[in-house]
Amino acid sequence: MTVLTDAPVSTGLPVALMSDLLLREPGAIRIGPFGSALKKDEYSESGIRVLGIDDVLTRGSPRKPKFIPEAKYRELTQYRVRAGDILVTNMGTVGRAFLLPPGFETAIISSHLIKVTPDLASVDAHYLEWALNAAPAVVAQIVRDSRGAIMAGFNTSRLKALAIPLPPLAEQRRIAGILDKADSLRAMRRDAMSRLQALDRSIFLQTFGDPLTNPKGWPQRTIREIGTVITGNTPPRAQSELYGGPTEWIKSDNLNTPEYFLTTAAETLSILGTRVARLAPPNAVLVTCIAGSPECIGNAAMADREVAFNQQINAFIPSEGNPHFLYSQLRFGKRLVQQAATKAMKGMISKTRFEAIKLMCPPRTDQDAYADRTTMINAAARRATASLTQLDALFASLQDRAFRGDL
Numbered sequence: 162m163t164v165l166t167d168a169p170v171s172t173g174l175p176v177a178l179m180s181d182l183l184l185r186e187p188g189a190i191r192i193g194p195f196g197s198a199l200k201k202d203e204y205s206e207s208g209i210r211v212l213g214i215d216d217v218l219t220r221g222s223p224r225k226p227k228f229i230p231e232a233k234y235r236e237l238t239q240y241r242v243r244a245g246d247i248l249v250t251n252m253g254t255v256g257r258a259f260l261l262p263p264g265f266e267t268a269i270i271s272s273h274l275i276k277v278t279p280d281l282a283s284v285d286a287h288y289l290e291w292a293l294n295a296a297p298a299v300v301a302q303i304v305r306d307s308r309g310a311i312m313a314g315f316n317t318s319r320l321k322a323l324a325i326p327l328p329p330l331a332e333q334r335r336i337a338g339i340l341d342k343a344d345s346l347r348a349m350r351r352d353a354m355s356r357l358q359a360l361d362r363s364i365f366l367q368t369f370g371d372p373l374t375n376p377k378g379w380p381q382r383t384i385r386e387i388g389t390v391i392t393g394n395t396p397p398r399a400q401s402e403l404y405g406g407p408t409e410w411i412k413s414d415n416l417n418t419p420e421y422f423l424t425t426a427a428e429t430l431s432i433l434g435t436r437v438a439r440l441a442p443p444n445a446v447l448v449t450c451i452a453g454s455p456e457c458i459g460n461a462a463m464a465d466r467e468v469a470f471n472q473q474i475n476a477f478i479p480s481e482g483n484p485h486f487l488y489s490q491l492r493f494g495k496r497l498v499q500q501a502a503t504k505a506m507k508g509m510i511s512k513t514r515f516e517a518i519k520l521m522c523p524p525r526t527d528q529d530a531y532a533d534r535t536t537m538i539n540a541a542a543r544r545a546t547a548s549l550t551q552l553d554a555l556f557a558s559l560q561d562r563a564f565r566g567d568l
Contacts, residue, residue: 173566174328180321182284189278193270209234210268214250217259240269242276249275251315256303258293288333292325296564326564336563343556350549357542365489372494379523385516388479392512393470396434406431411470413449416460421539423462438469441476444484450475450510459498463488475515485532
């Protein structure tokens with residue numbers, strides 16, 4: 162194996178070309194079949210797995226796995242992959258790598274993936290996966306070399322030419338083990354956050370039922386009857402003095418998250434801008450009512466501070482009922498909002514139609530009891546989020562040090 166002492170990137174480790182880290186056998190590196198070899202109508206409900214970009218990005222757990230019949234698989238066996246192979250995306254999100262784990266089922270790769278089979282005498286496969294995904298110098302090379310007329314692309318020649326930081330095998334395994342442990346802590350924290358969100362939803366549905374169907378027959382009132390609705394606006398862009406200042410200006414992106422409260426706005430308004438903006442107070446429920454995608458309609462978040470917001474959003478300011486209960490009802494009953502859209506304009510809900518949405522109104526004592534529980538759950542989720550932020554920062558530091566040779 163040729164080790165490069167003069168690496169094209171700065172690193173405290175020896176560097177080797179990717180081509181020198183592959184098994185010396187035909188097919189050790191192979192790009193997936195083009196569309197002419199695997200047409201959409203040839204997929205089936207079951208059979209042999211076909212791995213694509215989503216399989217790499219989700220680490221083998223896509224929402225909709227793809228399959229082909231056994232007969233079609235026999236035509237494409239040259240694209241077969243096995244446990245120990247590394248799959249690398251070469252279109253879209255370029256350069257993401259996934260090491261197929263032990264016991265992985267028989268599968269083939271589709272277009273937009275490159276399969277590499279590492280030479281385990283030269284490189285630890287798990288370390289190589291980490292290097293492709295996380296080594297700053299390697300990622301920089303991939304970004305630099307990903308060129309395409311329409312979207313980023315990456316071919317086998319460029320993949321083989323990558324310069325990989327390469328400590329001795331024992332050190333590779335140590336680095337991979339440290340990164341594995343740190344990453345597993347992040348995964349556990351994300352899982353805890355997901356479980357907290359699921360717990361909140363479960364408590365709501367068990368206590369009150371589905372807001373869309375109201376199976377427990379609670380009294381219902383329209384949003385107009387129990388609160389005020391304000392539609393946001395955009396201060397004139399031509400007046401730069403209206404922007405940059407103390408007031409957050411919320412957009413739909415700040416609602417398109419699993420967070421309970423609004424995320425921090427990227428843009429702010431000056432004191433002058435705040436005077437011409439429309440403001441939502443704490444405990445207002447902000448809901449996306451205009452969006453390019455119908456799926457984003459109905460996304461909601463609660464304000465825990467006074468904010469301004471744009472015209473894609475309606476702010477519901479409750480005057481009756483518990484704000485946290487009413488917010489959860491819209492959050493878990495997103496279809497309540499989506500079904501208020503007109504057939505002609507599925508990506509828009511007028512203020513009038515939004516105000517006419519009917520919400521369940523159980524006794525206030527029941528609403529308050531639920532709000533107390535969801536407040537505790539949300540506090541735990543916020544602590545978990547803060548912990549995850551710290552773990553992410555630690556993990557980024559570990560990655561940087563690992564591939565500089567300082568770990």
